[in-house]
Amino acid sequence: MNYWLLKTEPFTYSWNDLVRDKKSVWDGIRNYQARNYMAEMKKGDLALIYHTGSAKEVVGIARISKAAWPDPADKEWNVVEVTPVNKLKNPVPLSVIKSNMAFTDMVLLKNSRLSVQPVMRAEFDRIVAISENK
DNA sequence: GCCAACGTTGGC
């Protein structure tokens, strides 16, 4: 089981949109590194959903409900299907992640522009723990 | 609104 983080601009497509839609094809990723990570995703993997822009916080957990397949709009690229699992009890802001030593190696901090990224299980668990203890 | 960091493109 692998863990991931998916970024989205909430004005474009938010966690609430995902909940409303029940599932969503995660498309429009046009970055080779991100594409490669998408190709590694397996059905059942979990992904943190992170809001960029003015939000800058992890808001929920989604499941990869369908592994990567070529984007019908441009077959050079991949899409996956994601399904919401649960909203975090409290969102975990980037500022908290930045100030916590447990996350110094997190891709979110080291490569802030990557919109699809792997997350260590320990990081994933810590984010969930922080979200519940507030 | 600015700009640092990063990725891509294209001339050489």
Next chain:
DNA sequence: GCCAACGTTGGC
């Protein structure tokens, strides 16, 4: 193959 120029992302 190098790298300057340019474009994009996303935090501040």
